[in-house]
Amino acid sequence: MKKISIILGAVVFVMAAFASDALACHITFDPEEVQVGADGKGTVKAIVKWEHRKCVLDDDDVHVDANSVKIIKSTGFKKVRRGLFENVIEFQLEGEQGSIRVWRECSKKGLSEGIVKIKKK
Secondary structure (H helix, E strand, O other): OHHHHHHHHHHHHHHHHHHHOOOOEEEEEEOOEEEEOOOOEEEEEEEEEEOOOOOOOOHHHOEEEEEOEEEEEEOOOEEEEOOEEEEEEEEEEOOOEEEEEEEEEEOOOEEEEEEEEEEEO
16 A cells, blocks of 8 residues: 555656646747748748637737848738637748747746747758
8 A cells, every 4th residue: 555655756756856847838839940042031831739728818918029031921820720829920031041930828837838940951
């Protein structure tokens, strides 16, 4: 009985450690890495999937930052289904490489971010 209690306690401890490191939202891009032609223009889709069923943040609490990239047009985050939002971003690369960062901060689990790297072919 004592072994079972020790094992159960260890399992709960490990699960709690992994849960605390989990991101508040899952932020991904399609495609995951972008290569543009000589004109430097491209398009990428940013995808935000909520971790929690009922998110306390507003839909517009998602931020987009660009590094060596000029955002030409953005659809804004549109709801695809409950807890899933997409934003199509058209951009102009202003150097040989750059990136777009999408992030939001959750009061329950902290910062979530996704970064897509962009480079010339």
